[in-house]
Structures are given as structure tokens and as C-alpha cells.
Amino acid sequence: MTNPEHVLVVGAGLGGLRTVEQLRATGYEGRISLVGAEEHAPYDRPPLSKQVLTGDWEPERTGLRTVEELENLGVRTHLGLRAVALRPGEVELSDGATLYADAIVVATGLVARRLPDQPASVHTLRTLDDALALRAQLEKIGSLLVVGGGFIGAEVASSARSRGVEVTVLEALPAPSSRALGADLGAVAGRLLTEGGVDLRTNVRITGFVDGGVALEDGSTVTADAVVVGIGGVPDLDWIEGVDASRGLLCGPSGRVEGLEGVWAVGDVASWDGHRSEHWTSAGDQAAVVARDIVGEEAPPATVPYFWSDQFGLKIQLIGRPDGADEVLPLHGTGLDGGPIKGTVAGYLAGGKLVAVAGFGAARLIARYRALVADGADRAAALEFAATL
Ligand SMILES: Cc1cc2nc3c(=O)[nH]c(=O)nc-3n(C[C@H](O)[C@H](O)[C@H](O)COP(=O)(O)OP(=O)(O)OC[C@H]3O[C@@H](n4cnc5c(N)ncnc54)[C@H](O)[C@@H]3O)c2cc1C
Structure with a gap:
């Protein structure tokens, strides 16, 4: 055309x-x-x-x-x-x-994806109107239950904690945000939640809703003053x-x-x-x-995918596409070994090639890896580059 x-x-x-x-x-x-x-x-x-x-x-x-x-x-x-x-x-x-x-x-x-039989009083967050409804609740509640520990669930948890609200996050997988970040960096994201004062419960299966909360597979219930479902x-x-x-x-x-x-x-x-x-x-x-x-014009040059999330005062950033990666390569910081989260950066390798880089509170470093991800640098080149930063 x-x-x-x-x-x-x-x-x-x-x-x-x-x-x-x-x-x-x-x-x-x-x-x-x-x-x-x-x-x-x-x-x-x-x-x-x-x-x-x-x-x-x-x-x-x-x-x-x-x-x-x-x-x-x-x-x-x-x-x-x-x-x-x-x-x-x-x-x-x-x-x-x-x-x-x-x-x-x-x-x-x-x-927003909803759970089966989700009551109308349970919040989701996709639109401005959703956000205003949830914000009005946060102004008057003492506790919040967040179902789903992905980026949006974690950001809601972070925002609620900043208002002094007690927060419980229920996550079906072993670590939050692990669909996007993988298990290892997902575990670091989980630590960000717990260090931020969130009661994080992983590997949790929800069987249905009860008054003010949810029922779990083990027969227990979790309730709070308000409930948000953030499951994508x-x-x-x-x-x-x-x-x-x-x-x-x-x-x-x-x-x-x-x-x-x-x-x-x-x-x-x-x-x-x-x-x-x-x-x-x-x-x-x-x-x-x-x-x-x-309009029949040539496409602009391809870009490297980029995503960020702001939680508990840190920016999590991801460049490239980690799906398909078979190895996580620590590049900076010691967050993957239980050290401070801020400044932790890791690469994702697929078949020995760098396909993505993720970092926590390391914006200056992350920006430097764009070209390496675009070029699919190998393991040695990524480590050599990290040593220069
Ligand atoms: C709470 C939240 C936080 C986010 N935070 C981040 C972040 O930190 N970093 C990041 O990289 N991304 C983030 N995202 C994702 C980012 O906002 C989306 O990738 C982006 O908005 C996608 O734009 P879009 O135009 O595809 O969809 P949208 O922005 O959702 O726009 C789609 C619009 O289409 C309208 N629509 C739907 N159906 C119809 C129809 N049949 N007829 C007419 N109109 C229709 C909808 O009402 C909506 O207004 C976040 C998303 C949410 C919801």
C-alpha cells in the first residue's frame, strides 16, 4: 500500500x-x-x-x-x-x-485475566478507572491480598507497602516474575518483595474465593481488607x-x-x-x-526489546528476550548469591550466545549491554565486557 x-x-x-x-x-x-x-x-x-x-x-x-x-x-x-x-x-x-x-x-x-467465579469486589488493574478504584481502597484499608506475583502484582504490592498497608502476595510458581525473568532472577525479585515487608507465598494453588479472600489447595484461607488479582x-x-x-x-x-x-x-x-x-x-x-x-516506506532499523518495572525503590530492567535461554551468567553484583540486590546484573545465554541482560537498580550498566545483546555476543565477550565496566 x-x-x-x-x-x-x-x-x-x-x-x-x-x-x-x-x-x-x-x-x-x-x-x-x-x-x-x-x-x-x-x-x-x-x-x-x-x-x-x-x-x-x-x-x-x-x-x-x-x-x-x-x-x-x-x-x-x-x-x-x-x-x-x-x-x-x-x-x-x-x-x-x-x-x-x-x-x-x-x-x-x-x-485483565480473571479467575473463575471472581467476585466483582475483587480488583484487577489494566485501566485508569481500575487504578483509581484500587487507589481509593488503598486510602482506607490496612491489608491487601495480591494474587499473582508478576510485575504488575509486585508493583501493586510495592505501592501498597509505601502507604503502610500490610501485603500478602500469592504466587503459583516457585518465584515471582519468573515467567519473564526465569527462576534465578525471579528468586531475586522474590527477595525484593520479602525485603520490602511483603508476606510472599510461592507454589500456592488457589481453589476459589471466600468472603474477603481466597481458599488454597491445602484447605487454608487467606483474607485481607481488599483483594487484587494480577495474573496477566x-x-x-x-x-x-x-x-x-x-x-x-x-x-x-x-x-x-x-x-x-x-x-x-x-x-x-x-x-x-x-x-x-x-x-x-x-x-x-x-x-x-x-x-x-x-505508506510504503522502508521500516526503521530493528530495535532490541526493552522492559522495566519499578518496585521497592529499584528499577528492574530487561533488554533482549530471555525465553529460550539455557544459562544465566552473573555479570555484576552478588544478588544471585544472596548479596545486595541493588547493582545485580546477569546475562541470559542461549547456545552460548547472549540473548538478554537483566538488572536490578543498575540502569547505567544495563544500557551498556544493548549492542552486545543485539550482536549475540558469546560468553567470553560478555564477561570480558563486564570486566571493563
Ligand atoms: C498497570 C500497568 C503497568 C505497566 N507497567 C509497565 C512498565 O513498567 N514497563 C513496561 O514496559 N510496560 C508496562 N506496562 C505495559 C504497557 O503499558 C503496555 O505494553 C502498553 O500499554 C501496550 O499498549 P497497547 O496500545 O497495545 O495497549 P493498551 O495501552 O492497553 O491500549 C489498548 C486500548 O484499546 C482499547 N480497546 C480494546 N478493545 C477495543 C475495541 N474493541 N474497540 C475500541 N477500543 C478498544 C482499550 O480500551 C485500550 O484503551 C504496564 C501495563 C499496565 C496495565
Whole structure:
């Protein structure tokens, strides 16, 4: 496609916003429409579990662009409306209207995963409204139960602790965040929680909900003044017929959705080359590629995936993709051996090649490893480089 008359972007979160911005950055002058299910103009999600929950930020500060700013970019917004059906060249909205376009970009993100029979009083955290509801609770409770010790669960725990709330985290795996970080660095992330005063219980199986909490497989119950379930998200795709939502929208390297002519996907909902990354930076990187593909321009150079999480005063950072790694290589600090967590950095090797690097409170060091990860440096080169830092 070189000169579409109308580009329709579905999903007014980060990926959708970056797509419309990138389209204009290419010099595209045609019509752009942005449809968003939430009433809010595009806002940023990372602060929801951090500064918004701690009370350090008022919700307005998460705003990325106002409707007026989008209008100034020549973007027509349709907020508070869900896309309910996708057909070739058209999208039907929840108010019954149909929008026609020659390029459609799906950027509908995730919906928070829920447990079976989850009561309405139990919180999840995906949207600004979710964050405000949880924040209102944190202002008046003494104890919080967090189900799920992934990054969002851990950040909620950290924010609640900063408000003096007693926190219990229940994690099904032997270590929190281990799906993303692996067992060894997951154990370090677990220590961050316990050193932060959290009652962390791992290898826990939940069998159901009880009044004010959950029942566990061993017959015991855990209760608190409020409960949050943070067990990840499911791609928001129930409006597109015939796709397996659990896998996301399968895309080629430039974001074109397989089997759907004239449709691209970006962000958390998109599975590019068999991989779905729920990273803030990936949404922007993919939007840059998709916008250029839509207008027939060459893609920008590939980037190394990057993710961060702020917990208990430390920034956890991950560059590259550790899935598939078969060895963890300590590079800096002694956190993996029970020493101080801050300053701990480790590499992930797959077949002897560096595929990712993760660190705790080591931003300056992490940034230096980007090129080595991009080049797939070998073990000796990684250790040699570490010795120079
Ligand atoms: C609490 C929280 C904290 C996070 N912290 C970090 C962090 O520290 N570091 C990091 O790298 N990443 C973090 N992330 C992840 C990051 O925010 C996401 O990767 C990013 O928001 C993905 O952008 P997206 O556009 O794909 O999805 P979203 O930002 O979720 O936007 C999707 C939008 O589409 C809308 N939508 C859904 N269905 C429809 C429909 N049918 N019609 C119209 N609109 C629809 C949704 O309402 C939503 O507004 C965090 C996420 C959350 C929720």
C-alpha cells in the first residue's frame, strides 16, 4: 500500500496513539480515525501501578495527548465506542455506525485475566478507572491480598507497602516474575518483595474465593481488607471473528495480520513473528514499522526489546528476550548469591550466545549491554565486557 485514503486505528492506547503520530511523522496527509473503547483520551499505563497508586500523581498526569491535540494532528477521534466487528475494509462500532477504511490497524491491547467465579469486589488493574478504584481502597484499608506475583502484582504490592498497608502476595510458581525473568532472577525479585515487608507465598494453588479472600489447595484461607488479582491479560480480540485470542493477532515482520488483507496490528494484542511482547517500548517500535509499511516506506532499523518495572525503590530492567535461554551468567553484583540486590546484573545465554541482560537498580550498566545483546555476543565477550565496566 502506498497512498491509503483513510487509515482507521482501533484502540486508543499507547500503540494506537503512536501509530497515528508515526503516520503523520512520515508525512502522510490522508484521513486518520482513532477509535477507543474508553472515554479517556490516550493515557500511559505504567504509572497506574506506580505513581497513581502511591498517590504521587494525579490521574491527569498520565495523559499522553488530549482530543484537541489529536484534532490538531488531523486525527478524528471516536472515544467511548468499542469496535464490535471487523469485515474487509470496514469496522462496525458499538453505536451501530460503520467506518470504512483502506488500512485498518488493530491496537486493542489486553483485558485483565480473571479467575473463575471472581467476585466483582475483587480488583484487577489494566485501566485508569481500575487504578483509581484500587487507589481509593488503598486510602482506607490496612491489608491487601495480591494474587499473582508478576510485575504488575509486585508493583501493586510495592505501592501498597509505601502507604503502610500490610501485603500478602500469592504466587503459583516457585518465584515471582519468573515467567519473564526465569527462576534465578525471579528468586531475586522474590527477595525484593520479602525485603520490602511483603508476606510472599510461592507454589500456592488457589481453589476459589471466600468472603474477603481466597481458599488454597491445602484447605487454608487467606483474607485481607481488599483483594487484587494480577495474573496477566488476554488479548482484547473478542470483536474479531475467527481468531484465537489467547495467541494474539499473528503478524508478519511488518505487522500485517496473517489472513486479513489490509489489517495491521501493534502493541500487546499483536504477535509479531510468533512472539507477543507486552512492553511499552515495543508498542512504539511496532507503530513506527506499521506506519511506514502502510505508506510504503522502508521500516526503521530493528530495535532490541526493552522492559522495566519499578518496585521497592529499584528499577528492574530487561533488554533482549530471555525465553529460550539455557544459562544465566552473573555479570555484576552478588544478588544471585544472596548479596545486595541493588547493582545485580546477569546475562541470559542461549547456545552460548547472549540473548538478554537483566538488572536490578543498575540502569547505567544495563544500557551498556544493548549492542552486545543485539550482536549475540558469546560468553567470553560478555564477561570480558563486564570486566571493563
Ligand atoms: C498497570 C500497568 C503497568 C505497566 N507497567 C509497565 C512498565 O513498567 N514497563 C513496561 O514496559 N510496560 C508496562 N506496562 C505495559 C504497557 O503499558 C503496555 O505494553 C502498553 O500499554 C501496550 O499498549 P497497547 O496500545 O497495545 O495497549 P493498551 O495501552 O492497553 O491500549 C489498548 C486500548 O484499546 C482499547 N480497546 C480494546 N478493545 C477495543 C475495541 N474493541 N474497540 C475500541 N477500543 C478498544 C482499550 O480500551 C485500550 O484503551 C504496564 C501495563 C499496565 C496495565
